[in-house]
Amino acid sequence: MSKMNIKEKSIQELEDICKDIRGEILRVVSKNGGHLSSTLGATELIIAMHKVFDSKKDPFIFDVSHQSYAHKLLTDRWEKFDTLREFGGLSGYTKPNESQDDYFVAGHSSTSISLGVGAAKAIAINGEEDSRIPVVMIGDGSMTAGMVYEAMNELGDRKYPMVIILNDNEMSIAKPIGAISRMLSCAMASPFYQSFKRKTESFVDNFGESGHYIAKRMEESLKLITPGILFEEMGINYIGPIDGHNLSLLIEVLQKAKNLKQPVLVHAQTLKGKGYSIAEGKEERWHGVGPFDIDSGNSSKKGSLKSATQIYTEALLHLADKNEKIVGSTAAMPSGTGLSELMERYPNRFWDVAIAEQHAVTSMSALAKEGFKPFCTIYSTFLQRGYDQIIHDTCLMDLPVVFALDRAGIVGEDGETHQGVFDISFLRAIPNMTLFAPRDEKSFHQAMAFAAGYQHPCSLRYPRGSFIKTNLPESQFFELAKSQLLRSNNSDILFIGYGNGVGRAYETAELMEQDVSILDLRFVKPLDEKILKELSIKHKKWFIFSDSSKMGGVGSAILEFLAKEKIFSIELESFEYEDKFITHGNTKLVEESLELLPKQLSKRVLEAT
Secondary structure, three states, X not given: OEHHHHHHOOHHHHHHHHHHHHHHHHHHHHHHOEEOHHHHHOHHHHHHHHHHOOOOOOOEEEOOOOOOHHHHHHEOOOOOHHHOOOOOOOOOOOOOOOOOOOOOOOOOOOOHHHHHHHHHHHHHHOOOOOOOOOEXXXXXXXXXXXXXXXXXXXXXXXXXXXXXXXXXXOOOXXXXXXXXXXXXXXXXXXHXXXXXXXXXXXXXHHHHHHHHHHHHHHHHHHHHHHHHHHHHHOOOEEEEEEEOOOHHHHHHHHHHHHHHOOEEEXXXXXXXXXXXXXXXXXXXXHOEEOOEOOOOOOEOOOOOOOOHHHHHHHHHHHHHHHOOOXXXXXXXXXXXXXXXXXXXXXXXXXXXXXXXXXXXXXXXXHHHXXXXXXXXXXXXXXXXXXXXXXXXXXXXXXXXXXXXXXXXXXXXXXXXXXXXXXXXXXXXXXXXXXXXXXXXXXXXXXXXXXXXXXXXXXXXXXXXXXXXXOOOOOOOOOOOOXXXXXXXXXXXXXXXXXXXXXXXXXXXXXXXXXXXXXXXXXXXXXXXHHHXXXXXXXXXXXXXXXXXXXXXXXXXXXXXXXXXXXXXXOEEEEOOEOOOOOOOOOHHHHHHXXXXXHHHHHHHHHHHO
C-alpha cells in the first residue's frame, strides 16, 4: 500500500485503511514484539496527517516515534513491515536512512517540538513558508519533560508556522481529565484564576442558591478549557480537545490549523490499544510488548531465568524494609526498572517523577543532602539525559546517590537509541563517582548492600534480561576497589570481566583448549591497582570483557593505569564495543555481527596469542 493515493480517498475508504493498518500492526507486533497500545491509538491521527500534509516535503516529526508504525505502513514499507525490529529489518522508530519520509531519528522523548522549531527556522530562512510546514506529533507523557516547554517558549515568541498534534491517550474521549488536565491543573491555582473565583463567589452571594448553581456550572465550563490556557498564554493557538478517532473532524481541524500559518496545538484524545479490546485503555503492560498470542493476549515467551531487574527489585525491597532512609525514583519507567513494587509498598519513599531524568537526579541529590539514601533507578540510555545534573547536583557536592542503571549493554530490538553502552565512559570522567557492577544474582545483592552503605556518589550497571551465566564461583562481599580472582593458573592469558562481561569471559574460556585466569574486576573506578600489579607479573596477555563502549570504557581505564605505573609489558585487547552506533535486532544476532559470541571471541583470543 502506498501513501501516494491517501489524498484521493473518501472518509469511508480511509476508515477501511485504518482497520487494515491496525490489523497489520497487531499481526506483526504479536509476532515480533514492539510498541502496541500507543501506535494503535494513533492510527487515525497519522492517516489525517498524511491526508492534509505531505511527508515528502513537510517535516513529519514523531516524538519518541514508537507510535509511528502506521506512518511506516503508509510510506512504502508495507511489504517490509514483517521485518519490524528484526536484525537487518525495519527499525521500531523513525529512521531517515530507512525512508525519506522519516525526517529525524527518534527514540527518546520530548525532542519533537525543538526539532520542529529548528525546521521552522530553516524553512523561514529559505523562504519556503508557503510550501512547507513542520508537523509534530507528541504524546501526553512526553509533555512531562521540561525540554518541551523550552521549545514552546521560543515557538510562541517567534510565531513560526507549525502544527503540533498532542496525542492524549490518557483520557477518555468524553471526559477531559487525565494526564494533561492533571499536569495543567496548576493553572486553576494561578493568582489570576483564584482572584477571579473569589470575586465571582462574592458577587453570586447576592443571588442565593440559583446564583451558586450558575457559578458552579460556570467553573466547570472553565475547567473544560484549562488544557488550552497554558498554550495560549505561551503564544500558541490551541484547538481541542477533539476526538482523535473521528477522521473527518481530524482532517477538517488539521486543514484549518495548517491554513492559520501560525503555531497551533491540536489536542486530540485517543484510546490506547484502539481496535484490540484486550489492550484498550490499559497502561504500561501493553505499551511495549514481546511476542504474544492475539486471541488471549498471553505472552509467547516463557522466561525461565530470573531477570537482573527482578533481582534488583528483591534486593532493594530487602534493604528498604530494614532502612527507612532508603528512598528512590524512576523517570516514567516504574515497571521496566522494577520500582513498581517499591512504590506500592512505600508510596511516600519511592516516586515515578515522569519523563524528567534531570529532575529525578537533582531531587534525589537534595534528599541525599537531607540524610536519605536515594536509589535513582534509570535505564542506562536515559541517564544520558541527566548528565549535567549528575556532575553539578550530585558529584560536585559528593552526595551519596546511587545510580542503578538497568538495560546496560545491548538491549536488542530497540536499537541505536536505546543501547546502554555509554554509561561507563561518561560517568568515569566525573570526580567523586564510583563505578562497580555485579556479575550474577548473589553478587548483585552484595553490590546493593555495598551501595546502601556507601557515602559517596556511585553507579552500578546490570543487563536487560538475565545475567549471561548463573553458576559462577561463590561471590565475596563487595569492598571498595577490590576485585575477585575467580580462576588462577600459570597461563600467560588473563581474562578481565566486568559485570555481565564476567559470564561472557567464562563462556569464552570454556571453549578454549588452554586454561586461562579470570578476574572479576568489580570496580572500574577506582581500580584494584594492587591485584592488577600482581597479575601483570604473571600474565602478559590481557583480554577485556565488558558490555560497554571501548572508548573511555573498562579497557581504557586499565590502559591508563598501566601507563601511569609504567607497565609496558602487557598486551591488552578489549572486546568492548567499537566506536559506532549499534543496530537493532535479536541480541544474539547483533552480538554475532559484532563478533562477540563466545565461539567468535575464543577464536579472536587464539589469533591474538
